[in-house]
Amino acid sequence: MPxxxxxxxxxxxxxxxxxxxxxPILKHVSAEIRDxxxxxxxxxxxxxxxxxSGIGKTQLFRIIAGLNxxxxxxxxxxxxxxxxxxxxxxxxAQDYPLFEHRxxxxxxxxxxxxKEKDDKAAHDKVVQYLTEFELIDKARLYPVQLSGGQxxxxxxxxxxxxxxxxxxxxxxxxxxDLLMLEKTSELIQKVxxxxxxxxxxxxxxxxxxxxxxxxxxxxxxxxxxxSGNPLPGSHIAETYDLIERDLCWHPQIITQPxxxxxxxxxxxxxxxx
Amino acid sequence: MNQAIxxxxxxxxxxxxxxxxxxxxxxxxxxxxxxFSPTVFLPKPxxxxxxxxxxxxxxxxxxxxxxxxxxxxAIALATLLSLGMAYLTVxxxxxxxxxxxxxxxxxxxxxxxxxFTLMATTGHELKLFLLVFSVSVFFVTGMAxxxxxxxxEKYDLARTLRMGEWRVVYEVVIIGQADKAFExxxxxxxxxxxxxxxxxGISRSExxxxxxxxxxxxxxxxxxxxxxxxxxxxxxxxxxxxxxxLRTVVCPYADLTLERK
Numbered sequence: 427m428p429x430x431x432x433x434x435x436x437x438x439x440x441x442x443x444x445x446x447x448x449x450p451i452l453k454h455v456s457a458e459i460r461d462x463x464x465x466x467x468x469x470x471x472x473x474x475x476x477x478x479s480g481i482g483k484t485q486l487f488r489i490i491a492g493l494n495x496x497x498x499x500x501x502x503x504x505x506x507x508x509x510x511x512x513x514x515x516x517x518x519a520q521d522y523p524l525f526e527h528r529x530x531x532x533x534x535x536x537x538x539x540x541k542e543k544d545d546k547a548a549h550d551k552v553v554q555y556l557t558e559f560e561l562i563d564k565a566r567l568y569p570v571q572l573s574g575g576q577x578x579x580x581x582x583x584x585x586x587x588x589x590x591x592x593x594x595x596x597x598x599x600x601x602x603d604l605l606m607l608e609k610t611s612e613l614i615q616k617v618x619x620x621x622x623x624x625x626x627x628x629x630x631x632x633x634x635x636x637x638x639x640x641x642x643x644x645x646x647x648x649x650x651x652x653s654g655n656p657l658p659g660s661h662i663a664e665t666y667d668l669i670e671r672d673l674c675w676h677p678q679i680i681t682q683p684x685x686x687x688x689x690x691x692x693x694x695x696x697x698x699x
Numbered sequence: 700m701n702q703a704i705x706x707x708x709x710x711x712x713x714x715x716x717x718x719x720x721x722x723x724x725x726x727x728x729x730x731x732x733x734x735f736s737p738t739v740f741l742p743k744p745x746x747x748x749x750x751x752x753x754x755x756x757x758x759x760x761x762x763x764x765x766x767x768x769x770x771x772x773a774i775a776l777a778t779l780l781s782l783g784m785a786y787l788t789v790x791x792x793x794x795x796x797x798x799x800x801x802x803x804x805x806x807x808x809x810x811x812x813x814x815f816t817l818m819a820t821t822g823h824e825l826k827l828f829l830l831v832f833s834v835s836v837f838f839v840t841g842m843a844x845x846x847x848x849x850x851x852e853k854y855d856l857a858r859t860l861r862m863g864e865w866r867v868v869y870e871v872v873i874i875g876q877a878d879k880a881f882e883x884x885x886x887x888x889x890x891x892x893x894x895x896x897x898x899x900g901i902s903r904s905e906x907x908x909x910x911x912x913x914x915x916x917x918x919x920x921x922x923x924x925x926x927x928x929x930x931x932x933x934x935x936x937x938x939x940x941x942x943x944x945l946r947t948v949v950c951p952y953a954d955l956t957l958e959r960k
Contacts, residue, residue, distance in 0.1 A: 493855055513861030523856045527875055527952055536870075540861040566950040588860050 428469075430669060433461030435505060436471065436625050437490070437515075437592065442499035443659070444485055451482045452489075452496070453659030457644055459625055462669070469675075470618030471625040474636030476692070477646030478699055484596075486646070490627065491517045491594050503592060508614075510592050513540070515592040516585025520600060522577045524569040530580055531565040537588040555583045575606065582617060591623040599635040600627060611639045633696065634680065634689050641674045642667055643692065647699030664695055666691045706895040742922040747929065750922035759911065759930065766899065766907040767934065769823070770891050773830035776893075778884055781835045785842035788960025789868050808894070812901055817910055829901065833894045834887050840881040851889050878953035881946035888942060892935045 437459040462469050477483045480552050488494040490501050492512040500509040509531040524533050531552065538548035556562040560580045569577060578598070585593055598610050630636050636643060647663030648656040668674040671688065679685045703860055705711050713721070733744060742750070751759075784800060787793035815832070817823035843877050849871060857867040899909025908927055915923040946953060 491855075491859065493858060512858040515859075517855065517859045519852050519855070521852070523852045525856070525870065525875060527877065527950065537860050568955055570952060570955050585859065 428464045428466055430464045432600050433463045435460050438502050438588045445497045451485050451598050452661030453661050453663050457662050467482050468619055469624050471638045472618045472628045474640035474643045475629045476625050476636055480647045487594055487629050493514045505552045514590045515594055516589030518581050518595045519583055519596045522581035523616055524581055526569050529566055529568055534584055537584045547653045593626045595628045597630055599630055633692050637689055638680045663699055712716050746922040747925045751926035754923055756928050762906050762908045765905050766895055769826055770895050773827055774888050774891050776831045777834040777838050781838035781842055784839045785846050788843050788846050793894040801840040808833055822902045825902045826898045834891050845879045846872055878950035881895050884903045885942045
């Protein structure tokens with residue numbers, strides 16, 4: 427395993443609570459993502475965000491993206507002294523929304539121009555990404571003409587171009603066959619490692635896929651009363667550091683027995699949430 | 700034989716050539732039914748053609764231009780008003796107003812004539828007001844539904860690209876729904892022709908095909924009625940095609956797809 431250290435805090439979820447009509451959805455959620463510094467290569471961060479259905483993953487996802495405001499607490503990025511704003515954290519939704527009335531090139535330019543005011547520089551950056559992600563020959567097509575995989579890559583590029591190194595991905599493994607699942611995992615790793623500060627949070631139900639791609643896992647759950655009934659309001663019940671356990675950055679880690687043991691451990695914990 | 704089974708089976712995709720054959724066959728069948736229909740109320744094609752010739756001599760062409768110009772004016776005004784009102788539904792204050800406007804489609808045009816007569820200074824204006832009102836209440840209903848049905852993800856996409864709320868409205872609601880706006884326009888422009896004949900019956904000051912149609916109807920000149928209806932139908936189809944063509948030029952993405960239906 428390459429040697430690594432933890433650097434500054436990149437994203438901080440600070441005591442976030444959310445209520446709807448007096449009903450608690452999230453309760454004192456706290457977590458942070460720190461820069462992982464490897465001495466010999468560029469290493470981004472990937473966090474797998476897991477939890478049972480209806481636990482409030484989407485609500486926390488929207489708060490981290492700056493799309494919703496929490497009732498109390500806040501999410502900050504890059505040590506800023508203000509809550510995150512929409513646009514600072516990229517969001518790749520499950521069905522990879524794009525502007526259907528714009529071509530691939532136009533979809534990406536509109537994102538690049540939000541950060542890069544110089545048209546030539548924005549265009550060059552878009553071309554660089556299109557080439558990197560093997561979409562350059564699709565630049566003049568409309569989103570409806572793209573395949574699922576091409577659309578996914580286009581949506582990811584669009585968000586990277588506009589956000590500040592942060593990317594939230596909602597269920598990127600949902601409904602994929604084995605081959606596409608591997609490709610998506612590779613894509614996530616590739617995007618994460620494009621820049622030292624790139625940070626991807628993958629929201630998913632797929633424990634194995636999340637463990638295979640992430641360096642940390644967050645498990646959302648609820649507290650239980652003495653008779654075992656879940657109490658309203660969820661929080662991050664468990665975090666796993668896969669680097670510490672030497673379970674990430676290894677090719678073919680998913681074939682190793684210790685990885686399978688780890689997945690089993692997470693699944694057992696998942697059942698108690 | 701296989702093709703015949705295909706066209707009669709549910710949810711089948713048929714080739715363009717089969718579509719051409721099928722439509723051709725249906726047109727010929729329709730024509731034969733028309734020719735050999737025993738009913739006396741249905742004038743024969745030759746009678747309709749003769750009537751069309753006579754009507755043309757009596758000035759059908761000029762009346763068509765009058766009606767077409769009025770319809771075009773009304774559609775243009777109704778489009779501006781309706782799109783403006785529908786886009787304003789993004790602001791909560793305007794939603795009840797647009798809902799109320801939409802409900803006015805239940806009102807009868809005849810009942811509104813007196814009110815609009817007081818407002819209008821000429822017969823043309825009266826017809827224009829009536830037509831704009833009648834088309835707008837349907838147009839705004841259709842377009843407001845288009846705006847309301849935009850999924851939240853589209854707005855979120857624009858917001859995650861750091862767009863301010865007015866830019867979100869422009870990108871997602873206005874240009875993002877342009878293809879659907881054309882579709883609503885297409886439906887309402889067709890309805891304009893249907894209402895036009897009624898409006899021209901209410902105010903006959905400039906004539907028009909509506910007034911002509913009512914005159915022929917009054918005297919039971921069925922061949923002439925058919926001839927005028929046929930002319931309106933052809934003009935309407937041409938208008939429909941032109942709007943469709945404009946939609947394809949302005950929104951080339953609208954008809955693209957990877958899937959077969």
